[in-house]
Amino acid sequence: MKGPLFYSKILLFGEYGIIKDSKGLSIPYNFFKGALKTDDNPSEDAQKSNGSLSKFADYLAEMQSDELVQFDIAALKVDVADGMYFDSSIPQGYGVGSSGALVAAIYDKYAHDKITVLENLTREKLLKLKTIFGQMESFFHGKSSGLDPLNSYLSLPILINSKDNIESTSLPTQNTEGKGAVFLLDSGMTGETAPMVQIFMEQMKQEGFRNMLKEKFIKHTDACVDHFLNGDIKGLFGHVKQLSHVVLDNFKPMIPKEFHELWKKGIETNDYYLKLCGSGGGGYILGFTEDIEKAKTSLRGHNLEVVYNF
Incomplete structure (x- = not known):
């Protein structure tokens, strides 16, 4: 059966x-x-x-x-x-x-x-x-x-x-010839959802964290969704970079320690931008790049799985 x-x-x-x-x-x-x-x-x-x-x-x-x-x-x-x-x-x-x-x-x-x-x-x-x-x-x-x-x-x-x-909803048609891509990066470890959500809920008790969430995290997330669905790649990457920055600054416990430097490197070089995939703590990390070959070179030694092409 x-x-x-x-x-x-x-x-x-x-x-x-x-x-x-x-x-x-x-x-x-x-x-x-x-x-x-x-x-x-x-x-x-x-x-x-x-x-x-x-x-x-x-x-x-x-x-x-x-x-x-x-x-x-x-x-x-x-x-x-x-x-x-x-x-x-x-x-x-x-x-x-x-x-x-x-x-x-x-x-x-x-x-x-x-x-x-x-x-x-x-x-x-x-x-x-x-x-x-x-x-x-x-x-x-x-x-x-x-x-x-x-x-x-x-x-x-x-x-x-x-x-x-x-x-x-429907997604913009993929450009299979395009250099831009969304990819999964394997952290090589599993993450547990419940403890990560627990950390988030604890942080939500602080007014500063709540303000950051509303004024930065949610603002950039909403913009990313709109740009992605409208096929506005330039607008999307501007906000994905900001979002990656906000996550690195405020969601450190959810990013495996070994990836803090790689995360930073992406923002500094613009070769790729990383963000959480699900609750974090391990598992996959999501990546966005305007040039997948450049990202592969920059992330040599890591497993990249392309999930969407621009």
Whole structure:
């Protein structure tokens, strides 16, 4: 048995800011994917995933008491008892939505009266899906916005205008011949979402940090989203550079120590600009460059994965 495929995602803009109503832009990333499966001879990873699904099934059984969504828990438990697991190439703790894809797969297979991609996706339906997914994903890492599973489930770019205003959107056509690119840089270590969000929430208690978030971080994030969607590359890079600077100055705990100098080097040379991919602390780091060959030379010895060309 093998279920439909669900893909990873990349939050291009909006990490941390969307907690405080900044804009955000999340895109599907088809390089990694996962599906529900059963095998006669399961691997150790499959058995571990199966154990996790068993606990998740109990959590969903409790969750459906609040009428938001109903699942076929009996069928889910039968499948889990038969050894079902989530077979996934999505790296965990890398900021590309490994738990989101799993949540999307479970909703797709076991939710009653599910909202599907084929119907007219009104704002109300998108928000309802996001709320359901947020509750489901909270099982994996504390409070969840529900955006990762939403992206994985719909396989569409999602524009976040504010907490209560989200819509599916389309991206400017890629220029495959273009020198400019968005890329992923592998930090070589996993990051944990919950402790990073905890640090952020602690910092939010300080007035200076709150002001910086509003006046700099959110301002540049919103501008990046607008420029990106309008295909204004010159405007985009101006704000990405500012954003990279703001993150280096104010989000140091979220940037692995080994990357502080590389981060700074990008801003100083303009060869590339780095920003957080997800909550940080490890996993992938997002990079933007106007010349991918220059960035590759500058970041020699590091793994670069191009995800979008300008």
